[in-house]
Amino acid sequence: MLALKSWIQVAHFYRLTRRPMHVLWLLALLLGSYALLDGLWWVPADYQQGDAFRIIYIHVPAAFWSLGVYAALGAVAALHYIFHLRLARYLLDALAPIGAALTALALITGAIWGKPMWGTWWVWDARLTSELLLFFLYVAVMALRANLPVSPESDKIVDLFSMIGLLNLPIIHFSVDWWHTLHQGPTLSRLAKPSMAPEMLYPLLAMIVAMGCYVGAMTLYRTRWAIAQTEHHKRWFQEMRT
Amino acid sequence: MNYATYITSAYLLGILCLAWPFFVRPVLNQSQERLDDDAR
Numbered sequence: 001m002l003a004l005k006s007w008i009q010v011a012h013f014y015r016l017t018r019r020p021m022h023v024l025w026l027l028a029l030l031l032g033s034y035a036l037l038d039g040l041w042w043v044p045a046d047y048q049q050g051d052a053f054r055i056i057y058i059h060v061p062a063a064f065w066s067l068g069v070y071a072a073l074g075a076v077a078a079l080h081y082i083f084h085l086r087l088a089r090y091l092l093d094a095l096a097p098i099g100a101a102l103t104a105l106a107l108i109t110g111a112i113w114g115k116p117m118w119g120t121w122w123v124w125d126a127r128l129t130s131e132l133l134l135f136f137l138y139v140a141v142m143a144l145r146a147n148l149p150v151s152p153e154s155d156k157i158v159d160l161f162s163m164i165g166l167l168n169l170p171i172i173h174f175s176v177d178w179w180h181t182l183h184q185g186p187t188l189s190r191l192a193k194p195s196m197a198p199e200m201l202y203p204l205l206a207m208i209v210a211m212g213c214y215v216g217a218m219t220l221y222r223t224r225w226a227i228a229q230t231e232h233h234k235r236w237f238q239e240m241r242t
Numbered sequence: 243m244n245y246a247t248y249i250t251s252a253y254l255l256g257i258l259c260l261a262w263p264f265f266v267r268p269v270l271n272q273s274q275e276r277l278d279d280d281a282r
Contacts, residue, residue: 218264
């Protein structure tokens with residue numbers, strides 16, 4: 001409990017996260033390199049889609065973490081709303097652009113995959129539309145944080161807006177089951193009976209873990225950047241530098 | 243376009259998107275700490 005309490009203080013967080021950040025960058029690089037080599041060269045082409053299926057190794061991890069990052073963003077918004085933790089606000093600011101980038105990547109690579117497979121870049125089906133809504137949610141959180149004046153009311157608006165956005169996550173996840181969509185059904189939630197051959201699945205899992213390490217490392221990097229920019233004049237920061 | 247073009251564009255755009263958060267400047271609310279209870 002004592003360890004947890006010290007982690008949620010900004011000064012302790014800043015001191016303790018330097019090494020974990022470097023480890024996560026290294027893991028992301030190593031695992032990502034293996035997944036790219038395996039997915040792009042070593043795995044044989046799909047019998048129906050040919051080589052075009054190789055887009056899966058960037059599309060699915062990006063889509064997976066676009067949801068994961070929003071879940072984390074909603075959680076830190078709730079922490080800030082309830083406990084007024086300064087660290088939770090730094091984390092929210094760090095997570096929003098990362099989530100926006102991953103959602104944009106999932107949408108763009110989906111379009112690039114859709115064109116040769118479906119014959120169209122975009123359709124207004126449930127999965128694609130709810131994912132586009134997720135992108136707008138991230139942009140809205142960033143815009144609110146950048147433009148609202150600093151006040152307790154503004155903070156509540158950002159926290160509540162971020163938490164209400166969580167409702168979109170189950171809609172995205174179950175959209176392929178609830179509606180008839182052009183998008184295919186789930187690939188990952190059926191690991192007990194996977195819909196992919198194992199040699200195609202391993203690089204996909206490796207890339208999902210690699211992208212998770214990227215998300216962790218980038219979150220720490222952006223949080224530490226914001227802390228350094230905002231708190232450099234404080235005594236704890238200057239003592240640490242000397 | 244052949245498949246190689248689609249795949250190459252997807253992965254190049256991937257690098258761009260993943261690099262983008264490096265360049266988004268943090269929100270600098272110098273007075274944020276006034277609002278939060280663990281300010282010190």
